[in-house]
Amino acid sequence: MxxxxxxxxxxxxxxxxxxxxxxxxxxxxxxxxxxxxxxxxxxxxxxxxxxxxxxxxxxxxxxxxxxxxxxxxxxxxGDQTMPIDLFVGPGHPRLAAVKQAVDAFPLAADREAPPALHLRHRLDRAWAARHEAPNHREVVGELLPSLIRDAQLAARQAGTAADRRAAQAVLSEVYSLSQFFVAYQPDAALLWRVAERGMVAAQESEDPHAIGIAAWLTAQAHRDAGHAHFDAADAVTLETLRYLEPQLPDAPDDVLAIAGALQFEAGYTAARRGEAGAAWGWWDKARKAARKLPADYYHPVTSFSRAIMGAHAVTIAVELHQGGESVRQAARADKAVIKSRPRRARHRIEEARAYQLDGQPDTALATLDKAHEAAPETIQYNGYARRIVLEETEAKQPERRRRASELAVKLGLLAA
The missing domain is CATH 1.10.260.40 (lambda repressor-like DNA-binding domains)
Incomplete structure (x- = not known):
């Protein structure tokens, strides 16, 4: 060597x-x-x-x-007695069944695939359930195995070119839903397999909306893989925005929304790099995109909407480690109603990070309690929330230490 x-x-x-x-x-x-x-x-x-x-x-x-x-x-x-994985949550009990459905991909078909429209209705219900359920991983994990198998079968059995494209669009979105379930669980290989299959199916569909969703999730997977993958995240995001741009003047709301979501993703990655000007510049572009959408519009996958832009501003400020600014943005964002339970819980976690940065640990813990109330499975799998809770279990103030310990027990970080 x-x-x-x-x-x-x-x-x-x-x-x-x-x-x-x-x-x-x-x-x-x-x-x-x-x-x-x-x-x-x-x-x-x-x-x-x-x-x-x-x-x-x-x-x-x-x-x-x-x-x-x-x-x-x-x-x-170096202390192997404290193997605490900060950025990966526990393996969900339904992970094995989802993995088996993804990995199987059988070539022989012993039954007829459900119609694409039927699959679309099931998929829409699955997205709705994910946003409405506090135990969203449990709900989605139960639905996914049969949905994956049926969508794979529909893509293989499609007869005409139009039917194949429609089936591939649905299959791509099923993989996107799968990525939400698999994320932050202890199987990185499965996460990448789902992300790559989703992107391939989206490209086969030639559907701008499906391509945008797959790119949005692939960029997130790259960014979450660490600093060395930020360039790959940017490449996916910017290439997809270039592809979508000529279609935007006449695009339906869902395509406008996925373009706005991708603009925010570019800002998120810039913030992770510490590039404040670029981060806020992309956020402003996303905000302008959101203003073109109806006031009550809410994208079913990305949650992109007018209401979400305040939460996105908190994320940018927190990633830039701007404590005071992140708290100011949190105060503004709290006026908006975020419909999705897991997205609302994620926003509370970002608020907690803001308060922690600003030297307000008690408020951070109270905010994490709100996140747990909105969607326990979101906070359980979030590395930042786990870090704050573990840190405060060592606080000098007895009351704060007690509150943090109680929350750590709820998250499975400490024994009851």
Missing amino acids: PSDATPDPYTNPLAFGQRMQIYRQRRGMSRPVLAGLLGKSPSWVKQVEAGLIQVPKLPTVLRIAELLRVRNLADLT
Whole structure:
């Protein structure tokens, strides 16, 4: 192995500081940047990495893990007695059945496929159930196996070119629904398999709306994979926007909405990069797109709407680590009604991140309680929420520590 090869952080014995330096370098982040995000000096980061000062306390360790996108806390600390996966939730009991349906893809057909219109109605009901149910993963996980098998069968049995395109559009959207279920569960290979099949089916459908949805989810998968995949996320997003742009003047609301959702995704990725001007610029484009939609319109997949733009502003500010601005945006966004339970819970989590950034941990915990009330399965699978809760279980104030511990039990992070 070359002498300048990056060490493996799993190799023992490596001190905390060495592991932190390895992950920082793999992320492509300089000491001054990490120090600024932590509210520390570059010399402090250097001393921690060199082992000249003691390992930081748990709240700071959790913050470092979030910034460096270390998925399992044990990988950063080296302590295998605390294998806490910060960005992946627990495996859902229905994950195996969904995986089996995706992986099977049988070639022989022993029955006739349901009509595409029938599948469309079932799919629409599944999306509605996802938005309305607090236990949305359970509901969607129960519906998906038969929906996947029937949509695959319909795509194979379609007779005419028009029927094939219609069936592929439905199949693509079924894979999109599957990606919502699989996301943040411990099977990254399945997530990518679903995302790629969804994109292929969308392209086969030649349906702008299906292509937009598949691209929107693929871009998210790239971005969530870490800093090294941000360029891929941008490539998918921007290429799809170029494809959609000529069609927008006469496009129906669903295509206008998916274009707006993609514009926000470009801003989200820019915010993750720390590019404030580009992030807010894309958000403004998305806001203008939302204004072209009817006041009560709500996209059934992305939740894109006029009402969602306030929540999107909170996300941009939080990703840019603008504490005061994120709290101001949260106050404005709270006036809008978000219809989807999981999307409302996700917004509450983003608000909690804003309050945490602004030094208001008690308000952050209260906001996470609201997220749990809206959709328990959303907060259970969200890495940021898990990080805040774990951090506050170490708080000095007894009442805050108690509240955080109670929420940690609800999320399965601590034993009852």
